[in-house]
Amino acid sequence: MAKSVEKTRALRKGAWSPEEDQKLTAYIKRYGIWNWAEMAKPAGLQRSGKSCRLRWVNYLRPGIKHGNFTKEEEQTIIDLHEKLGNRWSAIASKLPGRTDNEIKNHWHAHLRKRFKYDLNSLPESEPCQPSNAETDQISSFRIDLPPPNVPRPSILESYGSISFNSLASSSSNHPVKIEEKPNIKVSIGSLDNFKAE
DNA sequence: AAGATAGTCAACCGCACACGC
DNA sequence: TGCGTGTGCGGTTGACTATCT
Structure with a gap:
């Protein structure tokens, strides 16, 4: 299936261009x-599905916080890492807006180093809040009918209402896991179109 | 000013698991 | 029930930037 598809065309690697981001975002917004x-193909991207998913989940998805971790977030990470490990x-999932990749990077970059030197006293650091522009990305979200000759997204047939974050960060095959994701309220238009068709 | 080093973060890789057939 | 496929996850890499010498 996808593997054979991906084998048959040259896939781009490396950093995503703004154009690719725009294409992926526009495609997901629409379909x-x-x-x-x-x-990837109907979206006009020469990327693997994995690459698209990673880019979306870790960077493009609305609600992602970019910027420094607050002291509270760091403490949560420390506590949870103690309980859950890597x-x-x-x-x-306990830190809305943060991705596993970001937390993993942050851990390796900051927290492990801190633990190395001082396990109990975290140095003071100014929390850095994401800009309004970033948080405001969580606005309305419209989904239209899928393009011709492609299967319907089963997830949209199964749920009358759905949080955007759930839709964005999960596969259509694992609806149970979706519910574990942090809820970010958004409005999604045109869901009825799927049912009506 | 230029090279070396350290820090940060996006992206890739490979494995494991869930699901459908 | 086994196989093929898609997705999720954790580890790792590499490019880029900042800072130091």
């Missing part, structure tokens, strides 16, 4: 997430 492996996705 939703139905199959990462098959989405289960970054589980830790990320």
Whole structure:
């Protein structure tokens, strides 16, 4: 399936260009997430499904906080890492807007180093809040009908209402896991179109 | 000013698991 | 029930930037 598809065309690697970001975002806004492996082509991207998913989940998804971790977030990471170990996705699920990749990076870059020198007294650091522009990205979200000749996203058929974050960060095959993700309220238009068709 | 080093973060890789057939 | 496929996850790498010498 996707593997064979991906084998047959040269896939781009490396950093994503703004154009690629725009294409992926526009495609997902319009059609939703139905199959990462098959989405790339109609979206006009020469990327693997994995690459698209990673880019979306870790960077493009609305609600992602970019910027420094607050003291509270750092403490949460420390506490959860003590309980859960290197289960970054589980830790990320407790920190809305933070991705497992970001937490993992932060841990390796900051916290492990801190633990090395001083386990108990974290140095003071100014919390850095994400800009309004970033948080304001969580606004309305419209999903139209899928393009011709592609399967419908089963996730949208199964749920009458859905949080955008759930839609964005999960596969259509694992609806149970979706509910564990932090809820970010958004409005999604045109869901009825799926049912009506 | 230029090279070396350290820090940061996006992205890739490979494995494991869930699911559908 | 086994196999193929898609997705999620954790570890790692590499590019880029900042700072130091």
